[in-house]
């Protein structure tokens with residue numbers, strides 16, 4: 105069967121603004137949207153630019169807007185959409201377009217770095233592993249599924265109005281370290297998030313959770329940070 | 341543009357990042373990666389990492405060493421295997437100290453599970469040796485190492501693709517890379533280059549590997565005069581999702597999943613009575629294809645079933661959630677209720693750039709190295725996997741030998757003067773790119789690539805024989821000829837994948853030729869290399885490593901003896 109793709113195009117070398125280009129691609133219902141984009145590139149138009157690597161939803165390269173919703177192109181199949189085999193493909197919102205579907209994620213990774221994303225411990229390491237309860241490991245487990253695809257941050261309504269807001273992905277990473285019982289600077293981490301550009305920027309709109317391709321309960325994890333901060337405040 | 345560093349690491353997977361950490365803050369290091377670092381394919385590793393830390397059951401590194409040697413069909417160098425398996429426990433504890441969030445036992449230690457070919461007491465029964473974080477072990481290790489290197493302030497050049505090595509009078513002093521966003525050609529001048537560029541699964545049509553797994557580092561080293569070792573050994577993982585090749589980790593069988601044919605029969609009991617579904621990958625892949633050939637594929641088709649329905653939603657949720665998601669998304673299968681349709685998928689290159697245990701790249705058979713060039717991870721062959729790698733041993737390999745290579749590089753740069761940079765190499769690459777961009781042939785890269793993957797799948801995968809290999813060799817050479825008549829339709833300088841794929845295609849055609857030459861030469865069956873016309877292992881003639889290097893413009897074969905220390909070759913049954 106033939107699928108019709110209206111794909112956002114922008115080439116910084118020639119275009120002043122974006123446009124849409126139409127492609128007709130033969131596809132089967134079980135094909136991924138990514139397969140279709142590859143087919144366009146390999147068989148019709150090698151100038152189409154997009155990122156992709158693993159092709160099964162684990163590397164986080166190909167978040168984009170598919171028929172109005174943010175998703176991974178490699179994780180959505182043709183049959184997942186009841187749009188009469190018509191597709192509209194656009195780059196992630198919020199971020200600046202470099203070319204076609206490729207956006208500049210530097211601001212995204214700057215925010216990730218801002219939360220000190222690494223374990224901080226005191227004293228010498230034990231000879232073997234540090235102990236950690238299975239419950240504690242399971243508690244942070246949802247955040248370990250994150251593939252840094254930026255789908256959540258790009259979808260978040262707050263990100264659109266406050267460019268300084270850390271956004272759900274960075275806050276989720278903060279949650280991962282705050283709630284890891286092995287980490288030694290929990291309080292410091294919490295304090296750093298205690299403002300409108302940090303955790304209180306989140307207005308619990310659930311968009312992040314809604315779009316997360318790994319099914320992470322992002323909003324709930326962010327809620328844990330809020331809960332811990334409130335607890336700290338009441339104990340002060 | 342030119343940049344200067346002490347060390348350039350090509351590749352931001354586990355091997356490259358582990359080396360970067362070892363180099364420490366004293367060395368000026370750059371990590372170059374053609375995909376953004378966290379998109380590296382190490383992140384796809386699911387099942388676990390092997391180490392005899394004996395948290396769940398008695399275990400010892402000697403058993404791990406034995407399993408690895410036997411799994412390799414006695415082709416691995418036993419001194420290297422000893423280094424790896426002895427070092428394994430420390431490697432795991434080190435990861436834990438860096439922050440890797442492994443699953444835990446009820447008393448808070450690192451949890452372990454069973455994996456193919458890993459046994460206790462020299463083969464008596466399966467043992468729980470794989471340390472894991474659900475079925476996202478690679479993801480969490482990659483993230484942790486990357487975040488540690490960010491903390492250290494390592495310079496990353498993401499989305500920069502290395503196009504050539506700078507080898508000046510026999511010494512490697514840098515690389516030339518292409519920046520995807522701008523098309524700029526950048527020369528990196530340094531004292532040492534470490535290649536950690538991963539595998540080459542994209543040689544084959546059905547694979548668990550990423551688009552980035554095109555074997556660039558292997559091809560670059562080969563072109564620069566290094567030897568490629570044991571390239572004929574290509575691992576096909578038994579359980580890729582039917583038609584797609586997406587991996588369903590061996591962890592699924594480690595947790596109790598079983599393979600069934602059209603009769604619902606648990607056929608691995610017949611082939612490997614002791615460890616059954618946990619037999620090594622080469623065997624299980626052959627058994628699956630044998631069942632299919634004998635008409636016992638499901639519905640007469642080219643797949644069998646992987647049945648997890650008896651494991652229960654709790655085990656699946658805590659330990660196999662990711663693969664349950666893959667089965668649902670891509671095959672529409674709810675693994676708690678239905679079996680998954682699976683077939684073998686190209687997974688791993690046992691061979692690679694011939695390297696010693698400190699990452700030094702070998703230039704001659706006598707053990708001389710190519711000064712300034714180092715290699716680690718899947719792109720290298722140390723050789724610890726021999727003719728067949730055991731599951732969970734690759735992540736271990738990347739970390740143990742990534743660390744050792746990092747340490748060796750650190751020592752090397754201390755005693756090495758800063759080389760004089762020359763513009764010549766960047767200019768050579770620039771003019772090569774201009775020629776390529778100006779080519780006006782009619783061949784299309786996508787089509788050549790597809791034809792290569794097809795012929796490799798048909799004749800060079802699990803079952804091989806002389807006539808098929810000859811046909812494949814001819815086809816690859818014809819494709820090489822045709823690849824001189826391509827044109828680059830994208831004339832832009834921003835994310836020009838068209839241009840880069842042309843270059844990757846060239847790399848893969850070189851490697852395909854080396855794989856086939858090795859396979860033709862090896863007239864025996866060993867590990868993952870199965871010759872239908874020579875179905876026996878032949879230690880008398882073939883207990884050696886195959887070395888291929890360029891002599892002029894033609895590949896030249898030679899051999900290197902296998903190092904045997906503790907375990908004499910024996911018949912390999914499970």
Ligand SMILES: Cc1cc2nc3c(=O)[nH]c(=O)nc-3n(C[C@H](O)[C@H](O)[C@H](O)COP(=O)(O)OP(=O)(O)OC[C@H]3O[C@@H](n4cnc5c(N)ncnc54)[C@H](O)[C@@H]3O)c2cc1C
Pocket residue numbers: 350351352353354355356372373374375376377380381382383384385386387388389390477478500501502503536537538539548549550552556557587589687688716717718719731732733734735736738
């Ligand atoms: C689906 C899957 C599951 C697996 N599961 C397991 C498991 O459970 N246990 C286990 O032990 N092993 C497993 N493996 C194998 C293991 O994951 C890999 O062998 C290992 O991660 C390879 O790591 P690496 O660092 O060598 O390379 P990679 O992680 O592949 O990284 C290669 C790096 O090189 C860069 N690169 C490549 N070419 C260039 C170039 N020309 N210029 C610049 N940069 C370049 C890439 O961008 C990337 O950063 C699995 C493999 C797959 C595919």
Ligand code: FES
Pocket residue numbers: 155156157158159160161162163164165166167176177178179
């Ligand atoms: S290509 Fe890796 S997540 Fe889609």
